[in-house]
Amino acid sequence: PGTLPLAGRHVLVTSGPTHEPLDPVRYLANRSSGKQGHAIAAALAALGARVTLVSGPVALPDPPGVTVRHVETAREMLAASEAALPADAAVFAAAVADWRPAEAATQKMKKPADEAAPPMALVPNPDILATLSRHAMRPRLVIGFAAETEHVVEHARSKLARKGCDWIVANDVSGDAMGGAENTVHLVTDAGVEDWPRLPKQEVASRLADRVAEALA
Numbered sequence: 404p405g406t407l408p409l410a411g412r413h414v415l416v417t418s419g420p421t422h423e424p425l426d427p428v429r430y431l432a433n434r435s436s437g438k439q440g441h442a443i444a445a446a447l448a449a450l451g452a453r454v455t456l457v458s459g460p461v462a463l464p465d466p467p468g469v470t471v472r473h474v475e476t477a478r479e480m481l482a483a484s485e486a487a488l489p490a491d492a493a494v495f496a497a498a499v500a501d502w503r504p505a506e507a508a509t510q511k512m513k514k515p516a517d518e519a520a521p522p523m524a525l526v527p528n529p530d531i532l533a534t535l536s537r538h539a540m541r542p543r544l545v546i547g548f549a550a551e552t553e554h555v556v557e558h559a560r561s562k563l564a565r566k567g568c569d570w571i572v573a574n575d576v577s578g579d580a581m582g583g584a585e586n587t588v589h590l591v592t593d594a595g596v597e598d599w600p601r602l603p604k605q606e607v608a609s610r611l612a613d614r615v616a617e618a619l620a
C-alpha cells in the first residue's frame with residue numbers, strides 16, 4: 404500500500420525507427436513515429452519503474468522521468484539495449500530496419516555520368532528482440548511487437564516461438580496505426596489471445612504497463 408507496483412524494477416523499452424546510412428546524407432528507414440514505444444516507457448515510469456528507453460530518431464520529446472539512449476542504427480540499438488541489462492522486463496516496440504546498406508560510403512555518392520542508378524546491396528540487421536530473448540542476461544519478461552496487415556494473430560503466434568519472447572503485442576497496421584494516435588492490438592501469450600478494442604496509444608500503453616506489473620508481482 405502506498406508504493407507503486409513497479410517500484411524497484413528496471414524495464415528496457417525500444418522505440419522508433421532505425422536509420423541505416425547509405426552515405427553521409429542518405430539513409431534507409433521506415434515510417435515508425437515512436438509514439439507507441441514512448442507512451443509505453445512513460446506508462447511504465449508512471450507505475451514506478453526505472454525505465455531505459457533506447458530510441459531511434461523520432462520527433463518526440465524524451466518522456467520525463469525516463470533515461471533515454473538515442474541511437475540511429477539497428478546495431479547501435481542492439482548495443483545500447485545490451486548495455487542496459489540487467490532488466491526485469493523488456494518491451495521491444497521499435498520498428499527496426501530489417502536490412503542495411505552493405506556499405507555506408509564515407510563521402511556523398513555521386514550520380515554516375517551515364518545516369519544509371521548505383522547498385523545498392525543490402526545485408527540483414529541483427530534481430531534485437533531475438534538476441535535479447537536468448538541472452539545470458541535475458542529479462543524475465545520479454546515482449547515483442549508484430550505489425551501485421553493480415554492474419555494478425557496467426558503471424559504473432561509463430562513470431563512468439565521464432566523470437567523466443569513471452570508475449571507479442573500484435574497490431575493491425577492495415578489502417579493508420581503507423582504514425583496515428585490510436586492502435587488496435589491483440590495480446591498474444593502462451594495462455595491465449597486477448598483482443599483489445601481500438602484505443603489511444605496512451606491507453607494501450609497503460610494497459611500493457613498494468614499487465615507487466617501483474618506479471619512481475
Ligand code: C5P
Pocket residue numbers: 417477495496497498499500501528529530531532533546547548549550
Ligand atoms: O520480425 P518482425 O520485425 O516482424 O518482429 C517485430 C518485433 O521484433 C518487434 O518487437 C521489433 O521491435 C523486433 N525486432 C527487433 N530487431 C529487428 C527486427 C525486429 O528487435 N531487427
